[in-house]
Amino acid sequence: MNFATIIAALALFVATRAHPARSVKATDLSYQCQAFSIQIPVTNITTLVSPFPEPQDQYQAVSIVNAITTRLSQAASGSPTFANVTATYNISAEYCQPKTASSQPVKLQILSHGIGFNRSYWNFRPSGNSSDSQYDYIAAATSAGYHTLSYNRIGINGSTIADPITEVQPSVQVAVLAGLTTLARAGKLPNQPSVPVNTIHVGHSFGSQLLVGLAAIAPTLSDGLVLTSDSNLEQYEIQFLIATNGLIANVADPMHFPNSTYSNGWWTWPSQYANQYAFFAYPQFDPTVLAQAEATKQPFSLGEIVGQAILPTMAPNFTAPVYFVNGEKDLIFCGSNCTGLIGPGSPAFQAFNGSSSVQSTIVEGFGHAMNLHLNASGKVYTPINNWLKSQGL
Ligand SMILES: *[C@@H]1O[C@H](CO)[C@@H](O)[C@H](O)[C@H]1NC(C)=O
Ligand SMILES: *[C@@H]1O[C@H](CO)[C@@H](O)[C@H](O)[C@H]1NC(C)=O
Ligand SMILES: *[C@@H]1O[C@H](CO)[C@@H](O)[C@H](O)[C@H]1NC(C)=O
Ligand SMILES: *[C@@H]1O[C@H](CO)[C@@H](O)[C@H](O)[C@H]1NC(C)=O
Ligand SMILES: *[C@@H]1O[C@H](CO)[C@@H](O)[C@H](O)[C@H]1NC(C)=O
Ligand SMILES: *[C@@H]1O[C@H](CO)[C@@H](O)[C@H](O)[C@H]1NC(C)=O
Ligand SMILES: *[C@@H]1O[C@H](CO)[C@@H](O)[C@H](O)[C@H]1NC(C)=O
Ligand SMILES: *[C@@H]1O[C@H](CO)[C@@H](O)[C@H](O)[C@H]1NC(C)=O
Ligand SMILES: *[C@@H]1O[C@H](CO)[C@@H](O)[C@H](O)[C@H]1NC(C)=O
Ligand SMILES: *[C@@H]1O[C@H](CO)[C@@H](O)[C@H](O)[C@H]1NC(C)=O
Ligand SMILES: *[C@@H]1O[C@H](CO)[C@@H](O)[C@H](O)[C@H]1NC(C)=O
Numbered sequence: 001m002n003f004a005t006i007i008a009a010l011a012l013f014v015a016t017r018a019h020p021a022r023s024v025k026a027t028d029l030s031y032q033c034q035a036f037s038i039q040i041p042v043t044n045i046t047t048l049v050s051p052f053p054e055p056q057d058q059y060q061a062v063s064i065v066n067a068i069t070t071r072l073s074q075a076a077s078g079s080p081t082f083a084n085v086t087a088t089y090n091i092s093a094e095y096c097q098p099k100t101a102s103s104q105p106v107k108l109q110i111l112s113h114g115i116g117f118n119r120s121y122w123n124f125r126p127s128g129n130s131s132d133s134q135y136d137y138i139a140a141a142t143s144a145g146y147h148t149l150s151y152n153r154i155g156i157n158g159s160t161i162a163d164p165i166t167e168v169q170p171s172v173q174v175a176v177l178a179g180l181t182t183l184a185r186a187g188k189l190p191n192q193p194s195v196p197v198n199t200i201h202v203g204h205s206f207g208s209q210l211l212v213g214l215a216a217i218a219p220t221l222s223d224g225l226v227l228t229s230d231s232n233l234e235q236y237e238i239q240f241l242i243a244t245n246g247l248i249a250n251v252a253d254p255m256h257f258p259n260s261t262y263s264n265g266w267w268t269w270p271s272q273y274a275n276q277y278a279f280f281a282y283p284q285f286d287p288t289v290l291a292q293a294e295a296t297k298q299p300f301s302l303g304e305i306v307g308q309a310i311l312p313t314m315a316p317n318f319t320a321p322v323y324f325v326n327g328e329k330d331l332i333f334c335g336s337n338c339t340g341l342i343g344p345g346s347p348a349f350q351a352f353n354g355s356s357s358v359q360s361t362i363v364e365g366f367g368h369a370m371n372l373h374l375n376a377s378g379k380v381y382t383p384i385n386n387w388l389k390s391q392g393l
Contacts, residue, residue, distance in 0.1 A: 041087070042172060044085075048082060048171075050306045056264070057248075093149060096148045110150075110151075111150040113152075119151055137376075140377050149189065155300075164265030170209065203228065209311060212230075212313060224320050224388065226388070228324075229327065233334070233348075243278045245270055250264070272291055275297065280372065284367070284373045290372075322359075325370070327367045338362050
């Protein structure tokens with residue numbers, strides 16, 4: 001990855017298409033938002049040549065899961081070959097701020113969602129009760145005084161759905177985030193009210209893994225990191241992959257994921273119960289929220305799985321504070337038991353050995369998709385925003 005070229009390209013080329021403020025679902029929102037689409041160029045980003053070609057059919061996809069999860073797998077860890085990506089992507093984003101104007105300097109949180117979701121993860125509202133804000137992270141952050149920028153990662157409808165094997169890889173996702181962050185720090189997003197005094201990154205799951213990558217390649221781009229649902233351990237992730245069966249999205253649900261848009265390198269999982277297994281911990285969720293998450297789920301790419309091999313897991317040059325927040329029963333990053341896995345000396349803390357402060361919280365009874373568990377606002381969002389204040393962020 002070449003960070004200097006990202007910056008240089010951005011300085012030359014910033015094109016935006018701004019849309020008017022969206023009509024929000026709930027009428028009682030205490031915050032206001034503007035959705036927009038912005039073009040982000042990336043230049044000469046190193047990617048991994050996938051050891052697996054695009055599966056021709058569902059049988060081959062299952063066999064790829066077999067190969068990746070094989071004991072002492074060579075296929076998944078053999079000698080790598082590299083390629084590079086130069087492209088410009090459309091990114092669907094949304095900037096939100098408190099409705100009540102403030103004279104305080106702007107502190108911005110940039111929110112990176114995980115696999116299976118789009119940026120609506122950050123302002124989830126139950127379809128049966130849009131005034132219920134218990135799952136709405138943006139509501140919590142804006143009422144704590146922050147501005148937020150959420151975006152659909154590449155591969156997520158609204159943003160460019162690029163090639164799932166050669167392009168939609170973690171290193172490219174990090175480069176897109178670096179590009180978006182560079183614009184945000186300079187106050188150059190469409191209609192951005194001002195240059196922020198602090199730019200904080202909050203991630204969920206794969207989105208948190210991207211923050212480790214960001215902190216590694218561009219350690220001065222963030223003033224603080226909040227990593228939710230990430231332990232910096234990779235060994236439990238195969239449990240997620242197994243739960244998906246490598247189900248090709250256009251086979252599982254051709255209406256939502258037509259093969260004209262989603263080739264066989266886009267995968268999902270079979271049912272809401274597979275979703276529950278990987279993302280939710282019983283009984284701390286509302287079944288109607290699980291059903292809604294399943295009905296609005298987004299596919300993930302084979303490139304995002306195999307490309308993790310070249311995503312940095314250490315960011316020794318990152319000096320700002322870091323906060324890990326994990327559900328006690330997180331399957332994907334803790335094998336359903338985070339107790340004892342995240343703390344001083346753990347791979348999570350060691351990743352940030354140059355940081356001024358690394359802290360962690362385990363949320364009792366919660367699973368992987370923490371924002372969708374009961375009272376996420378009280379159990380997760382209040383600790384996050386209190387931690388930010390405690391760090392002067
Ligand atoms: C592209 O990246 C590769 C690997 O990081 C590097 O060796 C090469 O010099 C870069 N090329 C350009 C034109 O920046
Ligand atoms: C990028 O990869 C292509 C092959 O896909 C190669 O021809 C080219 O030399 C590479 N460019 C850089 C700058 O590494
Ligand atoms: C909707 O959510 C609000 C806020 O949590 C709650 O007060 C209200 O009772 C809920 N309404 C219904 C119909 O469940
Ligand atoms: C992408 O989103 C647009 C706008 O919401 C929608 O019309 C379209 O059907 C979606 N495409 C796919 C492939 O899901
Ligand atoms: C980005 O959006 C523009 C305008 O809608 C479209 O013409 C272009 O093809 C898109 N580019 C990509 C890479 O998706
Ligand atoms: C794509 O889907 C259409 C409609 O479901 C189907 O007729 C067609 O055979 C599929 N194409 C491929 C290459 O699988
Ligand atoms: C997220 O995905 C759902 C389901 O496709 C869709 O209804 C919603 O509009 C998407 N949100 C964004 C911000 O793309
Ligand atoms: C950390 O920064 C030093 C000095 O700029 C540099 O030499 C080193 O390569 C960086 N380490 C990493 C892991 O990026
Ligand atoms: C979780 O792991 C810890 C050790 O780190 C152990 O003490 C505890 O019993 C485990 N919890 C469950 C529910 O098995
Ligand atoms: C942090 O860890 C790296 C190895 O990733 C090591 O080179 C470096 O010396 C460590 N820094 C400190 C301050 O311990
Ligand atoms: C939500 O969690 C907070 C923090 O634990 C707690 O104070 C509050 O009472 C909870 N609210 C509900 C409705 O359970």
